[in-house]
Amino acid sequence: MKVIIVGGGKVGSYLASLLLNGQHQVKVIEMRPDQLPTLQHDLPEGVVVLGNGTDPRVLESVGIRQAHVVAAVTGADETNLVVATVARFEFGVQRVIARVNNPKNAWMFTPDMGVDVGLNQADLIARLVAEEMSLGDIMILLKLRRGQYSLVEEKVHPASSAVGKAVRDLHLPVECILVAVIRHAELLLPRGSTILLAGDEVLAIVHASQLEQLATILGRAE
Numbered sequence: 001m002k003v004i005i006v007g008g009g010k011v012g013s014y015l016a017s018l019l020l021n022g023q024h025q026v027k028v029i030e031m032r033p034d035q036l037p038t039l040q041h042d043l044p045e046g047v048v049v050l051g052n053g054t055d056p057r058v059l060e061s062v063g064i065r066q067a068h069v070v071a072a073v074t075g076a077d078e079t080n081l082v083v084a085t086v087a088r089f090e091f092g093v094q095r096v097i098a099r100v101n102n103p104k105n106a107w108m109f110t111p112d113m114g115v116d117v118g119l120n121q122a123d124l125i126a127r128l129v130a131e132e133m134s135l136g137d138i139m140i141l142l143k144l145r146r147g148q149y150s151l152v153e154e155k156v157h158p159a160s161s162a163v164g165k166a167v168r169d170l171h172l173p174v175e176c177i178l179v180a181v182i183r184h185a186e187l188l189l190p191r192g193s194t195i196l197l198a199g200d201e202v203l204a205i206v207h208a209s210q211l212e213q214l215a216t217i218l219g220r221a222e
Helices: 010-021 033-042 056-061 077-090 103-108 121-134 208-218
Strands: 002-006 025-030 048-050 069-072 095-100 117-120 139-144 149-155 176-183 186-188 201-207
Touching: 002 010, 002 077, 010 025, 010 033, 025 033, 033 048, 056 077, 069 077, 077 095, 077 103, 095 103, 095 121, 103 117, 103 121, 117 121, 149 208, 176 208, 201 208
Parallel strands: 002 025, 002 069, 025 048, 069 095, 095 117
Antiparallel strands: 139 149, 149 201, 176 186, 176 201
């Protein structure tokens, strides 16, 4: 996959490293000359290009017409929006991702502005902190559908009301499904008749709005 990253700060540099390790083709556009020595030290030769990522000529020079993804991750929301608009409507890039620095600007990062996904880092961090505060021992392993769903793991607490119950009798949240139970290093595929035991590690896919409800079912009974 060919990816163009506009913005060579810490986010852009780290993203480029991850993608390169995944064997993707990457170009990083950075307009600040003082950033080039650091970027060129951290990234392979030929990856970093000095220029303004909002300039169509610069974008063309790094092959935007062949790019599968453009990620605008500068520290300026207005720059990221311009990059997204140009990438989508001038060059027809299939996938455009933009960083949102100021949460108050998140409403502008929409498909109408050329943005497929607007990553609001302040909102993401705040939500993660709130989840950690409220979910007890439940562990989020993977976010799905842009955070709408999560693959989670929780150990059935000895004092949980779920101990000794069949899966069909748990009254699980509507948008939740158990995908596996790990018991004594053995992985079980849960059926309606599967009885949960204290210490079972339960893997589930659940909607973000129902995480706390699932944690209540599997955790310590009040």
